[in-house]
Amino acid sequence: MSSKNPNTRSRILEAAWDLLEAGASKVRMSDIAKAAGVSRQAVYLHFPSRADLLVEVTHHIDAAKGIDARLAPSRTAERGEDRLALFVEAWGNYIPEIYGVGRALIAMQESDLEARKAWGDRMQAVRHGCAAAVSALARDGALREGLEEEAATDLLWAMLSVANWEQLVRQSGWTQEAYVRAMQDMAARILVR
Amino acid sequence: MSSKNPNTRSRILEAAWDLLEAGASKVRMSDIAKAAGVSRQAVYLHFPSRADLLVEVTHHIDAAKGIDARLAPSRTAERGEDRLALFVEAWGNYIPEIYGVGRALIAMQESDLEARKAWGDRMQAVRHGCAAAVSALARDGALREGLEEEAATDLLWAMLSVANWEQLVRQSGWTQEAYVRAMQDMAARILVR
DNA sequence: CGTCAACTTTACACAGTGTCAAGCAACCCC
DNA sequence: GGGGTTGCTTGACACTGTGTAAAGTTGACG
Structure with missing residues (x-):
């Protein structure tokens, strides 16, 4: 799917999950990036859009x-x-x-x-x-x-x-x-x- | 409530109602203004925010x-x-x-x-x-x-x-x-x- | 040493909300 | 009939957040 570092990808997914589950009212792409210790653009290198990222998070949780x-x-x-x-x-x-x-x-x-x-x-x-x-x-x-x-x-x-x-x-x-x-x-x- | 022309106010409310009820997926302030035949700023002269306007629309409908x-x-x-x-x-x-x-x-x-x-x-x-x-x-x-x-x-x-x-x-x-x-x-x- | 991949940095386009200030036309009042 | 007021228009702009673009950095590997 992605030729990037799978580690970074997971860190982003985990960070997004954490933020969303913590009930933060607004979770922006920059919030997720910061939580994952990565630049905002790096997030876009792994996920084309916010919707895609969220969907991947659900699959991640399912797994x-x-x-x-x-x-x-x-x-x-x-x-x-x-x-x-x-x-x-x-x-x-x-x-x-x-x-x-x-x-x-x-x-x-x-x-x-x-x-x-x-x-x-x-x-x-x-x-x-x-x-x-x-x-x-x-x-x-x-x-x-x-x-x-x-x-x-x-x-x-x-x-x-x-x-x-x-x-x-x-x-x-x-x-x-x-x-x-x-x-x-x-x-x-x-x-x- | 408002010292403005009550007619314009009603036209805005009706326009917003029409658009929303027509099921338009995204109804912007400018859409409502255009439908009411009024400038976008005029809408803000009558309603402080989009949320306020929508609430007033519900009251309008109730009445x-x-x-x-x-x-x-x-x-x-x-x-x-x-x-x-x-x-x-x-x-x-x-x-x-x-x-x-x-x-x-x-x-x-x-x-x-x-x-x-x-x-x-x-x-x-x-x-x-x-x-x-x-x-x-x-x-x-x-x-x-x-x-x-x-x-x-x-x-x-x-x-x-x-x-x-x-x-x-x-x-x-x-x-x-x-x-x-x-x-x-x-x-x-x-x-x- | 060179080069490739992963990531960073900076900048920008775009949509939509909301604010601000100047202008203008109609009406009211003395 | 001039002077002020009201209701609206016009145009500009700040702000937030998403998504794109391009050049720069770093480290690994051969």
Whole structure:
């Protein structure tokens, strides 16, 4: 991908991650450069744009935090209901990890087409997870009657949005545990027969 | 409030409203000025900042669309359950009206403190509506057991966020009617005993 | 010693917000 | 009918942040 020093690249990614996760309200390219101990231009030698850098940070986090391993339990669950609860738990507990970057990427969506596409892609991946859980319910005949799989997926997806997590946990002061329990309960009440 | 020509002021507000509601992705001060047939500086003679202008637009819309009248049925409902359903319907159907401005204001939140406060205040008003509906349920003894009024209000509030409406209606392609019905159903299942 | 890669330094273009000051046209008032 | 006031225009400019461009520095390697 890049012929530059992979060390510098990682330092930039780590620095960006740190700043974003620390909740700094505005993280500029120069802030990231400074935190990485590198010039602002060096950042542009590794990442063509701010949006690209942020996207790479999310991939970096995915690799570091092992998103796949976290979702594994949900995929191997027998019953649809268990699968749903485990998926809600896994994703719900992953949100805080990517919240900083997600927020920055969401904020860029309005102005930056690339950022919109990048975040949209990631959220589409979450939607696939939702669809899989809903589909498992349907397979068990446990999906609430009068609810299409498509609509159920949309609802679950909307419920599990980063924005909702932000509102409940960051704004309303819920604990992470309360959030996850509420979402599991909610999902069960809305989707399960 | 302003010693300037109230006519020009209204023209600016209307122009901003039109542009925002038309879904233009980026609405600059100069765009609004041009649409209002006025110089960019004239806009600043009437509104100190972009955030102020947007907030005034929301108030303008409230006055034009009669938010109070729309919420009246919910306030006069006898049963808590009816009140809840009517509130969800009234607010849910109001969202599309303010979506354009809301989106612009939300996009500014990250960078602009004033915008954050302004939109936060408006959302707080919605929260009060949620709290009133929940309180009516509790009064009837219809609130689901094991659910605090506070938590119920938070949940309802999060559910009814503009972001969720956007995701379901604009992104997932739901009709407005389907959205309202789903939210009413969801609220009943989650909050009502 | 030469050269190549990675990075630094400095400068600049560009968009958009917000400020400032001078000018101008209409109207009001004595 | 001149003098002031009001509401707006015109043009210039400061500031922030992104992204680009080009020349300079440093160290490793052959």
